[in-house]
Amino acid sequence: MSRDFHWLPNIPNIRKMNAFKRDKKEDEDGSNQFQNLEKTTVLQEARTFNDTPVNPRKCAHILTKILYLLNQGEQLGTTEATETFFAMTKLFQSRDVVLRRLVYLGIKELSSIAEDVIIVTSSLTKDMTGKEDLYRAAAIRALCTITDGAMLAAIERYMKQAIVDRSAAVSSAALVSSLHLTTVSGDVARRWANEAQEALNSDNVMVQYHALGVLYQARKSDKHAVIKLVAKLMRSSPKSSYAACMLIRMACKLVEEVDEGSEFLEFIESCIRHKSEMVVYEAAHALVNLGRSGTREIASAVSVLQLFSGSPKPTLRFAAVRTLNKVAMSHPAAVIACNLDLENLITDSNRSIATLAITTLLKTGAESSVDRLMKQIATFVSEISDEFKVVVVQAIRALCQKFPRKHAVLMNFLAAMLRDEGGLEYKAAIVDTIIAVMEGNVEAKEAGLAHLCEFIEDCEHTSLAVRILHLLGQEGPTSKQPSRYIRFIYNRVILESASVRAAAVTALAHFAAACPALLPNILVLLSRCQLDFDDEVRDRATYYCTILQQNADPAILPLVQPPQLSIPSLERALRNYVRSPMDEEFDISQIPPAQAIEEPAQEVLATVKPQQPRLTREENFMEKLLQVPELSAIIHDSILFKSSTVFELTESETEYNVKCIKHCFSDYLILQFDCLNTLSDQFLEDVRVTVDNQDIYTIVCEVPCVRLPYNELGSTYTVLKFPEDIQSTIITLPTTLRFIAHDCDPSTGIPDAEQGYGDEYTLEDLEITVRDQVRGTGSRNVDFSSSWENAATRGFVTTEQIFGLGANVTTLEEAIQSLVMFLGLEPVERSDRIKSGARQHTLLLTGVFRGGKEVLARAKLVLTNHVTMQFTVRSQDLEVAELMISSVG
The missing domain is CATH 1.25.40 (Serine Threonine Protein Phosphatase 5, Tetratricopeptide repeat)
Incomplete structure (x- = not known):
């Protein structure tokens, strides 16, 4: 909708266009005459624009070169752009149609770089209000690119006239430009809504489409106005297929947002019977993607897509099979009816269609058909x-x-x-x-590791080779024959780049630490790596050789395979430690692990682009908390231990929406309350959430949200200090939203009176659980048995108890999932996965309690008529171990 839709009118003067045709020799050659252009030379040629009289053909050719360079990504400096722009303005002397339209394009391209571009405002205004229809639409688009907030009032009258102009090209250009102008002034669409409403009655399909876009932009902040607009158009049915598609999208949004959205859903379903194939596909696509679509709606959409898959038009076949491919991910049973049609598309001449057809069949087919489909x-x-x-x-x-x-x-x-x-x-x-x-x-x-080892022999991509070597170091030592992978890894030390060699050295050290039988041979290989010419490889080899030679130490494995730590948190902790007297050793267990940020799965991967390093969730929260002065004074020397998931304190339909995130530090708990005011006739001030501490927690401070206008998110904070008794930290706290309310005009948001009135709103109770104070270690391949056996030598205490997990837990899978979710500990050695049909299982858990207190837990589960669990916890702190046991009980 934001794209310029260019309209090519009939040009009466054909001789002017013939002047731009290439010679026969150029047509036969097929080469790009602009491919070797140099910016400096072209800008020198632009001085021709100052010649009198203007040579239209020569100037048009030079201007085309400039536009080509800009569209190829060539950068012009401000001075260069300004000189070229002012030279280009001289071309307004010529009445040549082609040259004038190129000038408009040049103005649009240079307006964001050059200075004092408003000098052409009068010329563009003259063209947009003139009698030459060939100039008017392009002049409108060019004028709106140079318009700022101060100039908007001067052209408003002309724009309103252009929106209702009898020429479809002019009206369409004005409507699209008004959408672009909303970035300059947000209320443009609202001020010109009457004209857009008149344009909506146009017989031209594009004018109707663009007018609907402007009307939606004008009303999108008012849900009731949008509902009224959509309901009116649903009855009259737009003639434009483009407008009908936009109307379907607007209806889809209302179905998701409005409780009583059945009439909009019925309208979308009725569009499946539209005479335009474009509208039919848009309706079917909408139905299969709507969260509120039922089996009947999805079935009707799939039946339409099934018809399209047999269409003689490749575009329709492609659209249908691509959508069916997506539906098969969420509703495979609904697509099974199309399997015969999809099998016919496997031999389609368009390989894109054939690929989507066969991948859809893979998602919906039976196990017996896998071999046949893979051959195809x-x-x-x-x-x-x-x-x-x-x-x-x-x-x-x-x-x-x-x-x-x-x-x-x-x-x-x-x-x-x-x-x-x-x-x-x-x-x-x-x-x-x-x-x-x-x-x-x-x-x-075993098969996967073998295939990956084979791949890295000829892998051209450093990032993939490093990743596979890391995987080999993690999984190879626990395979049936660990020694078979050493050759593949050491080959990388000999043949690859420095990054790959460094990863190979680390992988070798993992094998040596986990497989004592391989230690002597690997030490020989690592000693050779100490002669490498790259610093990183030499340093890693030296470090691992030194560590591995202390093979009697049970703590060797964590030193070779340390958990991936949060770098910003580690940096902050080290800076604080250096500033301190450093009487005690630095405690690395306080540092939270680096968490992998999961990307949403995409059906087709985009082109790989270099990305900026991304912070973890906790690191992002810490940066935001430090920006609040009252909080920064308390936590500037602290490390954020863990941030909880979002907890709803209100129903989503209530007038005030409040969500809570609990940020746990070693001694403090910061409660972040995100508040949303959904009442358009109220403006809130001094918004805060009061917490009943029940004389257990100490309230350190409250940070209110100063102002909370309608439909804007605001945050208020409450800082609690943990009680010394760890058992008392598990509690349910009543909460209340308090604020000063001002009645205001819904259209402007301005309060009716300066004096407000105090009010409060009762929220759901807030639970502080053991999960809020525990996080995983971040290391998936912990040697649990070694840590468990050597716990006593490290000062750990043990508590144990037997539980019956109740009637709600009927399977071992449910027991494992409930225990992991409730305690917040991390399963290791893949102990959260059980064999099919197993009647007993041992779950191994590790984690860290706030303050850096390590926790090891073992749950032996047995399934009879119900699930029985022997739960054993070992920790450096007896109170922490007892808290884990009592939480389960």
């Missing part, structure tokens, strides 16, 4: 682009989860794809899939 994929997978190869890989990933017994066939196919040519994103998708299959299926581990 193999016949054309080399002919499709990397983008669609990624779709195939993702379908195979879903198939491995659905049919674990087929992992051998699927892994062999993935290994074959790894050997083919392809870019980084394609190879990364395959590696991700192989790793996911290994993690989800223990039987696939």
Whole structure:
């Protein structure tokens, strides 16, 4: 909607256009005459614009060169852009149609770089109000690109006239430009809504479409006005297919936002019977993506997509099969009816359609059809682009989860794809899939490691080689034959770049630490690495050799495989430690682990682009908390231990929405309350959430939200100090929202009176649990048995108790999930996964309680008529161990 829709009118003077045709020789050559342009030369040529009289053909050719350079990403300095812009303004002397339209394009391109561009305002205004229709639409677009808030009032009258102009091109250009002007002044669309309403009655399809866009922009902040607009148009049915598609999207948004959205859902379903294929597809696409669509709506949408999949038009077939591919991820049963049509598309001449068809069949087909479908994929997978190869890989990933017994066939196919040519994103998708299959299926581990070892022999991508070496270091030592992987790893030390060599050294050290039988041989290899010419490789080899030679120390494994720590938190802790007297040793257990940030799964991966390092959730919260002066004074020397998930203190439909996030530090608990005022006729001040501490917690301070206008999010904070008695920290606290309310005008948000009145709103009780004070260690491959056995020598105490887990927990899977979620401890050694049909299982858990107190827990689960658990906890602090036991009880 924000794109300029150019309208190409009939040009009466054909001779002027013929002047721009290329010679026959250029047509036959097919080469790009602009490919070797130099910016300096072209800008020198731009001086021709000052010649009198103007040579239209020559100037148009130079101006085309300038536009080509700008669209190729060439950067002009401010001085260069300004000189070129002012020279270009001389071309307004010419009445040549082609040259004038190029001038408009040049103004749009240079307006954001050059200075004093408003000098052409009068010329553009003259053109947009003139009688030459060929100038008017383009002049409007150019004028609006140079318009700022101060100039807006001067052109408002002309823009309103242009919106209702009899020329469809002029009206459409004015409507689209008014949408762009909302970035200059937010109320433009609202002020010009009457004219847009008149334009909505136009017979031109694009004018109607753009007018609806302006009307929605004018009313989008008022839900009732949008409902009224959509309800009116639903009855009259826009003639424009584009407007009908936009109306469907508006109705979809209302279905999600409004409780009584059944009439909008019925309208979307009725659009499936529209005469325009575009509208029919938009309606079907909307129905399958709506969260509130039922089985009937999805079935009707799928039936339409099934008809489109047999269309002679490739665009319709592609749109239908792509949407069915997406539906198959959430509603595979609904797509099964289309399997016969999808099988017919496997041989489609368009390989993109064939790929989507076969990947959809992979998601919906039976286990018996997997082998046949994989053979069909193999016949054309080399002919499709990397983008669609990624779709195939993702379908195979879903198939491995659905049919674990087929992992051998699927892994062999993935290994074959790894050997083919392809870019980084394609190879990364395959590696991700192989790793996911290994993690989800223990039987696939050996085959997966073997395929990855084979791949790194010829891997061209450093990032993938490093990742695979890290995986080998983590998983290889626990395989059936660890020694078989040493050769592949050491080859990387000999043949690869410094980054890969460093990763290989670390992987070798992991094998030596976990497999004592391999230690002597690996020490020889690492000693050779100490002669490497790269500093990082030499330092790693030296460090690991020194550590590994102390093989009698039970703490050797954590030193070789340290957890990945949060770098900003580590830096802050070290800075604070250096400023302190440093009487005690630095406690690294206080540092939270670096958490992987999960990206939402995408059906087609975008091109890989370099990304800025991203902070973890806790690091982001810490930065925001430090920006509040009252909080910074309390926590500036502290480390954020853990931030909880968002907890709703109100229902979503209430007039005030309040959510809470608990930020746990060693001694303090900061409660962050995010408040939203949903009443348009109220303006709130001094908003705070009071907490009844029940004489257990100490309230250190409260930070109110100074002002809370309608529909704006504001935050208030309460800082509590933990009681010395750890058992008392688990508690339920009543909360109340208090504020000063001002009645205000809903349209402007301005309070009616300066004096407000105090009010309060009761919220849900806030629970502080053991989970809020415990986090995982961040290391997935902890040697739990060694830590457990040596706990006594490290001063740990042990508590134990037997529990019956109650009638609500009927399976071992439910027991494991409940225990992990409730305690906040992290399962290690993949002990949270159990074999199918198992009647007993041992869950191993590790974590850290606030203050750096390590916790080890072992839960032996037995399933009879109900689940019985023997729960044992070992910790450096007896109170912490007893808290874990009592929390379960």
